[in-house]
Amino acid sequence: MPRHNFSTLLECARVGADSLRANPTRTVLATTGVIIGVAALVAAFAITDGVEVWSRALITRESSVQDVAITPRTRETIRGRIVPVHGYPVLSSEDAERAAAEVPGVLRHTVMLTGTSTAEFLGQRAVVQLTIASASLADFAGLELGAGRFFTTSEELHGAPVVVLGRRLAQELAGAHDAFWLVGRTIHLGGERREVIGVIAPTRSGDEPDLVAFAPLRGGADLLAPTPRARVATLRLKARSVEAVDTLRAATVNWLAERYGRHVEKLDISVGTERLENTRQAMLLSKLLLGLLSGLILAVGGIGIMNVLLASVVERMREIGIRKAVGARRTDIQVQFLVESVTVTGLGSVIGFVAGLLLAAGGTAVFRQWAGAPIYPVLRASTALFAVGAAVTVGIAFGTYPARRAAMLSPIDAIARE
Secondary structure (H helix, E strand, C coil): CCCCCHHHHHHHHHHHHHHHHHCHHHHHHHHHHHHHHHHHHHHHHHHHHHHHHHHHHHHHHHCCCCEEEEEECCEEEECCEEEECCCCCCCCHHHHHHHHHHCCCEEEEEEEEEEEEEEEECCEEEEEEEEEECCCHHHHHCCCEEEECCCCHHHHHCCCCEEEECHHHHHHHHCCCCHHHHCCCEEEECCEEEEEEEEECCECCECCCCCEEEEECCCCHHHCCCCCCCCCCEEEEEECCHHHHHHHHHHHHHHHHHHHHHHHHHEEEEECCHHHHHHHHHHHHHHHHHHHHHHHHHHHHHHHHHHHHHHHHHHCHHHHHHHHHCCCCHHHHHHHHHHHHHHHHHHHHHHHHHHHHHHHHHHHHHHHHHCCCCCCCCCCHHHHHHHHHHHHHHHHHHHHHHHHHHHCCCHHHHHHHC
8 A cells, every 4th residue: 555654644634624624614513523522522531530539539538448457257157057266366456566567568557346335424325336446546547536635555555444435425425515524534334434535526527427435455345245246356457558458468468377377267358449449430330421422422523524525525526536637546535535534523622622621620610619529620641542532533434435435536527527
């Protein structure tokens, strides 16, 4: 196939541009479909990428998506029957400290056990969600104190009779007083006397939905209501980023194997990235759906371009015949019309790209105003490349038939028809 150098293609583009300028109204109407399609594509992808970034940040901040959790297995199913497991490792604060020092990639760590208990103070009684944990829980979970302090490592090691209350629980026990008034006073928790040393600050969305309390791990198991199954503490390690969770999990498995040997089979190791993966898949499906709709708009624009080029072939019969009579090859004529088609779609894609960015900025501004969600458009290189590639593909696909029709004309027939 003959090669076309850059100057030839540039000349074809110039000739095509002159032809398109000769019919500006028709050209603008044909380009409008491409502009709308590219604008819709860019806006849809920029907004969905922005929503995905916001969702990832929200999930990472408010859930255990970066955590690797190690929990002893207390029972298992054998031949359809549930049987207890004996000899499983009992995880402690010492395990958490050693894991933080020996496992690469650990950002924060804690050991925790959660259950229900009862809290009483001056006739006020409430059922609470009690978490007994190592002192590192405050840093691990990002707990902010509204008053007082969290218990220390020394208090944890000595099993000090202290407790930290959630804001809602403290308010319920304090009655007519302010929630922070309880700091320094003694309440009954699970039948034991415990000094309130701190009250958790309310979350950004208000008070926590449950009545919660936090106590040191050592000596805290007796505070929890009895259950049919044995309670076991969970060791939680936080990765430095969501992307590093799998690496941390692999390193944790190796560390546990070295530390516990064959007993490592009695430990369950789980990660919390499933929720993030579900969000990513939902965003991907949204992008595919919006991309399909934008593709349909681009196809309509391509049909408009095909009509313009077919009309151009009819109007330029004499020009085509003269060019072929003086030596122009079929490929020269075909390339000329293909370049015209790509020129139209290229120009439309540039305008549509800018319009899409403006549309995405406006759309996310509405989200921030009405939904209160800090969502901003995110433009990725893949979005720009896809938009440009889609426009060029439409130009080639819908310009091929008019180009072939023009190239197949014989010089005599072309001049005679004119």
